[in-house]
Amino acid sequence: MPRKTDSYVEKLQRTRVWRSMFRSGTGSSTLHRALAIQQNVFLHLLSTKVRRRMLTFRATWYLGALTLGTFFILVVTGILLMLYYHPSVPQAYADVKDLKFVVSSGMFLRNLHRWSAHTMVFLVFAHMFRVFYRGAYRPPREFNWVVGVVLLLITLLLSYTGYLLPWDQLAFWAITVGSNISSAVPVFGDEVRFLMLGGHQVNANALLRFYVLHCVVLPLAAVLFVAVHMWRIRKDGGLYVRQSEPGREAVPETAAEEAVLEKV
């Protein structure tokens, strides 16, 4: 049976349509496998090869990959949740109630979205501290660290804007506490708060603004910065290995060597 399936797959891969989409061709040679990465618009963000040592669990704890995984789950469950949700008062709360009692698997969908969101915030923090303690922020990777800090802020904002959407007491007062802080900003405090909420207090306008930020603006920003973040890993010489520990004058040599390797 598996043999038969294999032959079907092979036949499919030989068709003209398949070949027009995937030009790397079939085969398991190193060249084919390198092309599979290089000739794919998404995968080409990654390098074609990776140090074996960096694939062990010990090296990274897979925290970056897992963070991306939670983001995928959040996008899928988020789109499904959008089908049942109106960002208006008081309909929003009724919709969340419906998710709980009326929609098939609605409760599961909301649970998965919420627990994944908390997990993502936790994983982003864990990833940051892990990268720091390994020293992977050091040159030439300093800019990717900055991109990572931006991604941390985007993640916090994503979670924070999503917090308001159920429009229950928990949501309302958490956002009220947060937005009160923004009015403490010197000089522009009240203006910042007004811009954020679309009014002087958390109301229907605030819900709509948070909804737009949560479902459109921030996810787009996240995708953009994640792309840069992953592409920079390749450009900065791959996942950090401890051989380029500073203080042994190995850093500039390794960086230059990696730059040369990258260009060839």
Added chain:
Amino acid sequence: MTEPKDFTAGIGSDIKKSQKRVLFVTRRTSAQVKVADEEQVQTYPEGLLRVVLAIELLAIALVLISLFFNAPLEGMADPTTTPNPAKAPWYFLGLQEMLHYFPPVVAGVLIPTVLVVALVVIPYFNVNVEADGVFVKNRKRRLTIFYIGAGALSVFLWFFQVYVALGPTLIIAGLMFVAAFSSARSPHAFRRYLESRAVSWWIMSWFLFELIVLTVVGTFFRGPGWSWVWPWRG
């Protein structure tokens, strides 16, 4: 006449493993490979397979959690009824805890701004890039800075009665003090470990420690009016 070349081009001795390496040796020195080329594997399929597997395991775990634990949903938002205490999401509870002690412009604006700026600039300061133990170089000067810095911070936190943040500060300062008077040849592995920690390690560990303590306190130990409660009592 052409100038004599000031470099020689050659092929690395590890040509079989990594076909791409070309060596240019400048000046009249001999080539020396300090770091041997690492064993590499193809990203597709080896690397991607593992990443997909890791993500799938996490997805299974999250699905199981979602089957057994429901997301909270309280009554509809009511601007006229304030719950006591009104808490921010858990990752902001550290800041809300600070809000209890300091005016909003300090706890809500100054501290987060300083934190973000501090995180961004980490890799751009050489003091954060060095890997030597904090008191190895410039020992006298650094000891003075440590005494003044840790002392001032502790007095400041004590003055404003921020005991929640004072605790972790004193513990980290105590460990740094042990590090200052430990040597690389100490018989205790733990003291050798402390001695070899760089200054950036200490600052980040202090930050991480504070973050955990403040978040846990804000989540579990704060009740009505932000008063101290024991989570196991009622």
